[in-house]
Amino acid sequence: MGEPNGVHEKGMTFTQHMAEMQQEFPEASGEFTALMQEIMLSAKIISREVRKAGLADALGLTGHVNVQGEAVQYLDEFANQTIIRNVHHGGHLCALSSEENEDLIEIPDRYPTGKYTLTIDPLDGSSNIDANVSIGTIWSIHRRRTPEGPGQIEDVLQPGRDQVAAGYVIYGSSTILVYTSGAGVHGFTLDPSIGEFLLSHPNLRTPEIGLIYSTNEGHSASWHPRDQQAVEIWKSGRGPGGKPYSARYIGSLVADFHRNLLYGGVFLYPPTVSHREGKLRLLSEAAPLAMVCEAAGGLASTGRGRILDVIPTSLHQRVPLYIGSRREVELIERLYREIPD
Numbered sequence: 001m002g003e004p005n006g007v008h009e010k011g012m013t014f015t016q017h018m019a020e021m022q023q024e025f026p027e028a029s030g031e032f033t034a035l036m037q038e039i040m041l042s043a044k045i046i047s048r049e050v051r052k053a054g055l056a057d058a059l060g061l062t063g064h065v066n067v068q069g070e071a072v073q074y075l076d077e078f079a080n081q082t083i084i085r086n087v088h089h090g091g092h093l094c095a096l097s098s099e100e101n102e103d104l105i106e107i108p109d110r111y112p113t114g115k116y117t118l119t120i121d122p123l124d125g126s127s128n129i130d131a132n133v134s135i136g137t138i139w140s141i142h143r144r145r146t147p148e149g150p151g152q153i154e155d156v157l158q159p160g161r162d163q164v165a166a167g168y169v170i171y172g173s174s175t176i177l178v179y180t181s182g183a184g185v186h187g188f189t190l191d192p193s194i195g196e197f198l199l200s201h202p203n204l205r206t207p208e209i210g211l212i213y214s215t216n217e218g219h220s221a222s223w224h225p226r227d228q229q230a231v232e233i234w235k236s237g238r239g240p241g242g243k244p245y246s247a248r249y250i251g252s253l254v255a256d257f258h259r260n261l262l263y264g265g266v267f268l269y270p271p272t273v274s275h276r277e278g279k280l281r282l283l284s285e286a287a288p289l290a291m292v293c294e295a296a297g298g299l300a301s302t303g304r305g306r307i308l309d310v311i312p313t314s315l316h317q318r319v320p321l322y323i324g325s326r327r328e329v330e331l332i333e334r335l336y337r338e339i340p341d
């Protein structure tokens, strides 16, 4: 889809923005807009719960462990159920997939099915919740591939390049929703006093060169030498930026990604001894962020090729992730070509 002609005025609401975008694309049925509204509503509800987590007994563990084997925080389950509840009856989805659920989440028979699938990481970085570190929700929308009826696994296992839209919400000093549907990247900041997301970052572009590298160097002893060399290049001032880079790592993907998107920089989670394929999930983390990143002028790679070109083989597969300023990720890809396994 091309760049919309409309002017995106700062301060316009998400709803006004979506109405304008829908006018730009006459073929739009309104289903996509309605689904985006349901995601936005979920973000408002999750934001309210995250904000008061420190006050209620929302902190702490639920005692359950999810498919990833991670201790499930109360807010993880709250976020997951909030999104599912808000999207599964609208008739816009044929299937839903969540990082928190091992299998596809089917649309109950009593509800109509629609032409989209939604994949979510309902609350990424949740291990940081009790320390009041910024956390986030990540989502990805595809068109279904099967003709009708309940969604099938092939409706979800699609490459990132075929996403209809993708985005995230960061619950930080403010709550910001960032998304792309292929016509620019736009950020909206929640004004809690009126309960509206207001356009604050129209047509976001990420710097081609970033002076920040973001990774957990605690794992570097088990990295491949090319990953170690990349970090040494950035540290020593031999990177595209021409001077030593700063290390910034929050340990919450959405927060690290969002900072790099705005300031420039590169996030990397290479293969490690405990995550030989990388830690981050293709469908619910890497692919949606890759769509946002590349729509803003950046690049997202596995080291050997674009994240958006990876053909998924399972719901929770993990990938190495190098994402951010184009020139920095291109440096990694060059090292992958020059330094074999």
Ligand code: P6P
Pocket: 124, 125, 126, 127, 216, 251, 252, 253, 254, 279
């Ligand atoms: P590590 C959080 O658990 C997460 O999935 C991402 O949000 C974050 O980027 C990564 O894991 C942090 O992993 O190994 O550095 O603790």
